[in-house]
Amino acid sequence: MKQTPTEDVVAFLSFSHDAHDHLNAIGNFSRRDWEHVRQWLDDAGLAFYFLQKLKDTNAAGIVPAPVLSRLERNFASNQARVEDMAHRFNAINNKFNNVGVRYVVVKGFSLVPRFCPLASLRHQGDFDYLVEDPSVPAARRVVVEAGYSSQDSVSRNELIFVTPGAKPSRSDEQYSPQAPHAVELHTAIWDGEMHGLQPIPELFSVKEARTRRWNGYVFPAQTDQDAFLLQVLHACRHLFTQWIRMSCLLEIGYFLNQRSSDAELWSGIGRRVQDSAILREFVVIATQLASRLFAAPVPPLIKDWEAGIRPGPRVWIENYARKWAFCGLPVYEFSLFPRSKLALFLQRQYRATSVPRSLVPQNRTPSRLSRMASSIKKNPSLLLNGDWWKRQLPVRRSIFYALAEARYLCEVPRWRWLIRTSATTSSGRSFVGTKSTS
16 A cells, blocks of 8 residues: 555654665655645654654755755754753753752653654753652742743643743744743643543652763753653653654654663563553553554563553554554644544543543534635635635634544444454453443
8 A cells, every 4th residue: 555755754764674665755755745744744753853864874865955955954953942952951950959959850851862862853842840749839939030931731730831922833933942942840740630531650759860961961860761651651641632743652662672672671661560550551552653653673571561451452553553643733734534533542441430521522613614604705715815724723723623523433333343343352351451432
């Protein structure tokens, strides 16, 4: 089956030995393909990984000059952004140390080089800290005094601060040193209530921090075991919001590619997970996504866990994971039946006893469409006006989610049939022992 341009790019970025075999397909992209791919690379967080892989394989010449020039220009901007953010990061850490804040750096710069070889290959939008409860007031003061403004958060376990006066940016602008970024203070990593999900054991503690050195800076960061498990939870959290930056899965794949044969590491991760059936399934889901997309090797321990997962997660991994990962974004792509809500099938395997409000479809599509139709009726030429269509972002998003909901509802019968079939052929082993839901 012929792959889409984005699938060809992901195959090229994979850890497979035949990854560069996909260069021919990339070299045959049409102008329209490149217009789509270049925006998708930005939104997926893969733009500079793609650029670096082109250089590593001496294949930059297959990319049209304007596209390559844009990638190089944005990479130079991102290098400047990383340097600027690194200075800010170090300043905040030093102030935390001076006032006695108990903290550990999570994600961001702490991922280098464990999950990413170079910080400049990542687009970083925030600094994340796990902070002990008693230290939160002091940490808040430090961040505010550093010039960040407090923002509302959807989770009770985090405080968010952003650069003042900055507006969210996208595409080329996001790589500028002047583009906004945030500081997030977390008192816990997993907030099941936010998505109406079952709780999992609290895994991470400031007491487990280890000193790390990067770019001449020294700061407390997570152990390799905890960093991997946090990346798993980060991926699953975004999965349950129905979209994930594919770079997150590539970075998990990079870690797996480097460490899959490290028996001591995986033995330690097995002890950390212990008897949490849900967390074991989360590890399987994130690892399988990284494996199916980027051909990352799966450690023996996780293969053992995979053999015992319930029918629901297994069916989703085998039938929906890859399709869902390539779902389009409402802000720039129209498709007849978007696949974003296919994540609901998986999410509902872990929901708590009550259905969360976030799962109840809520949109204003009819009223927005009525206004849109009224405008077209008064001025039919708007149908051919590209600028006017670009300004209809709320309407386009509403249409996107309405069509995604329709795709989900149409898929329900097939999902139920797959579950019944899987349950019939299953060995009967179950980590959680709860009945699957549709």
